[in-house]
Amino acid sequence: MIKRQHIVSDFFGEAEAMRTAFDARVKDSYKQTVNWQYFCAPQMYTYLRTVPQQVIPEPLFGRFMQHMKQWCIDNLGLIPTGAPNLHLMVNGCTLGLHSDFHNGTWGFVYSLTRWQNRKFSGGETLLMRDGVPSYKKHHVHGEVLYELVPAHFNQLLLFDDRIVHGTQTIEGSMDPIEGRIALVGHLRATSPLVTGPLDAAAARKVILECQRRLGEQAREHKDVQGTITFRLAVAASGAVESVAVLTDNLVTALAGYDASAEVTAVKAMVQQAVAKLVFPSSSGKSTVVAAVLVPLPDFRPIEIVVPHAGRPARLQESFKARLKDSEALGFVVDLEGNLESNTFVVREPIAGTIRIEANRIVAAFDPPMWVPSQRDQFEAGLSENLEFLAKYGG
Known part of the structure; x- marks a missing residue:
């Protein structure tokens, strides 16, 4: 660790x-x-x-x-x-x-x-x-x-x-x-990462519900701040076989990285919660990597809608061309996604979709385990990129 x-x-x-x-x-x-x-x-x-x-x-x-x-x-x-x-x-x-x-x-x-x-x-x-x-x-x-x-x-x-x-x-x-x-x-942190036959979208839903419950439980430990990440070994049945903590920078302002009863309590709370998770069954063993930010952040999904007056097919081609410079866009898109429905599947930095409809572009992302300023920065950059696409891409 x-x-x-x-x-x-x-x-x-x-x-x-x-x-x-x-x-x-x-x-x-x-x-x-x-x-x-x-x-x-x-x-x-x-x-x-x-x-x-x-x-x-x-x-x-x-x-x-x-x-x-x-x-x-x-x-x-x-x-x-x-x-x-x-x-x-x-x-x-x-x-x-x-x-x-x-x-x-x-x-x-x-x-x-x-x-x-x-x-x-x-x-x-x-x-x-x-x-x-x-x-x-x-x-x-x-x-x-x-x-x-x-x-x-x-x-x-x-x-x-x-x-x-x-x-x-x-x-x-x-x-x-x-x-x-x-x-x-x-x-x-990114959205939960799944390796193996376990359905990734279903696994993310299980983790999100766990994070929401932890958000309620962690409120009494308001002085604890930081991120804890873990790797779960998941059986074909969906049960968690083991929990490995990968990184842990939970601290309090007073104690820093020194021993703290509050930090110890939050760590135990997180580990106990994730060890009890039950995922959907699958055809074999899987691995899930996920993070918990303390205090727990805003759990509203990121949703951005930008109107456009262009042609969806042209916008889609323009967007695909811009994906060649994914670092400039700020995210990585899976080009194997369902392009027939004008939907691009986003893998990083958080999971989501960008859909080009008849008169608007709709982006929807998982709620990220980021501090508010990081979320705000991502939303601002995404809005700017989509507005540019809507204005000049069609």
């Missing part, structure tokens, strides 16, 4: 190929065509970033993301929130202290930095420790207050997105080859 933070060394088998591709793209200043964004918020952030495909070939980056996604599902019960940014930090670059709970449940930093041969100082990820130092102590400084995590090559660093964190200021070369290079992104 992963809590608070975690490091995976030698994460990806093709890390050298990724780094070689980066070097080839930036080593010749006269030929470099990378579209870098100089991201500078004075006294807070200074660094360069771009989309990874600017420097890493699409097939190679696709293999990395597939590996990243599967690893996260298997070990965390979470998925990436789209593609990460590629960060480049050279002399003077820094990330000031901040937290990211609006962006995800976990943050990650995957390093392509030649750390052992670096020609700069700084560049470590700084993670603040839990707790407040006692004023009675005579002298408190440095790593009593925080932890510094070096950005070793091919290392994946995961940490609770609520932890106050930053990156130590780089002092050294301005050469991008000698800089701190990393893929930076976030992870969060």
